[in-house]
Amino acid sequence: MVKTTWIGDVQKGQYNGKEVELMGWIKRERGSNKLRFIVLRDSTGSIQCVGKLDALGEKSFNLLKGILIETSVILKGVVSASEKAPGGHELQISSMEIVGGVNSERPFPINEDSLRVVDENGSPLYGGSEFLLNHRHLYLRVGRQTTMLKLRSSAFGAIHNYFRGQEFIEYQAPNFVAGAVEGGSTLFEVPYFQDEDNPDQKVYLTQSWQLYAEAAMPALERLYTIAPSFRAEQSRTRRHLTEFWHAEMEMAWANNNDIMVHGEGVVRHIAKTMLDECEQELTSIDRDLDLVARYADNPYPRMRYDEAVEILQGKGVKIEWGEDLDHSKESVLTKDFDVPHFLTHYPKIAKPFYHRVDPDDEKYVLCHDLLAPEGYGEIIGGGERTWTEKEILERIDEEGTPRDPYQFYIDVRSYGGVPHGGFGLGVDRVVSWLAGATSIREVIPFPRTSRRFTP
């Protein structure tokens, strides 16, 4: 059995006047006792199909009449253009076969009502409805979720495309690691590796590919990955997952500015690719195409931390120099942004040891965050790395971080260290922002949060 006819192509008019065989699922059903309308869907779209008693015979017609939502069927018939049919085309059914049925005692649970859940402000909660999260395995096939999966695929493709086009090599790091990347972040412990003789030896799920990428930097010079990262934070927001997809790059012979060029490059390329490949999908979830085009077509301004603090103080926000910019401060700042902005040169005290100190002013580190507008916030964090053995030892000791788990990382710098850097991009966050999703959980098939690990 090979499927050759796709509903999306039928709706483009490629089969007008021809007999086709459509394989798909029942999306809706209505009609009278002599005429039934069903809407059939597949992965490419949906189409109205008409079943008439005299054309089908009593037996087939009665099957059609009692058919339940999400029954899988094969329908044969002739396609015609029709102004009355949603989408512009319809199929006159000549024969039908039910492939997989649905039990009427357990009908498909997701209906229009279940999609209309709103939060206290009246905003839809597609990504935050408990019912939809519990039924994610079935929700995936409902319009808006399917669209999100397609947008996600487009973004992943665009990332590979961008980096490979820029001569980056794809490189994989282990997911079980012995040390943390982020100083303050919470790690997921993996008990499997625990050893009675050495009970203090802990193994965790990775938070970032970065440390292992730096090890391969002298070999590959330009490398990237798209891989899951894990953070055991008790975050209760629309922007956090405990398991998220992290696109990271590392680049030799590069400074902070060189890295930002690629951060801007890849994000704009994702926006452009989505517009090119998924215009229809974006429209179907009411995303403003002009906004996405603006993010694809315009350069992303850069602003130093000090300037951001001044702006915030000018707006009456309480912030002192040296404080990190948390999300509530970021959102005040990004309110006036019409495109993403880079924030650079954070104070050294606000950032971990692997960020390189600015040789021109040792109060700062050579780093950057990319902040997305519309309240979505940070989508990239990156910068230059501390690349000499002497400096990395100083900074590790200064922070009070134990050297042991990082021995391999330090060692890399003992053999021909070079200036280098990279960034991490939250793929789910970027998709969520470009799609205008109500929550990051909308754009990942099975979200994992501090309280959600099923289905």
Add this chain to the structure above:
RNA sequence: GCCGAUUUAGCUUAGCUGGUGGAGCGUGGGACUGUUAAUCCCAAGGUCGUGGGUUCGAGCCCCACAAUCGGCGCCA
């Protein structure tokens, strides 16, 4: 971790000053030859999140717990 909110049928929800819980969708049965979330008639479906308390009487008042959501902190 902190703060706030929510929990009534498979789903979405109404429920007055405390007095035997209503509806829409869905499901089952019936009517209808061009519907667009079809329409119309009928039926089934509820120990009101769990446990305790106040009361003659609790979906409603009080306490505890749980689940979930939202905001913050942390970050991609």
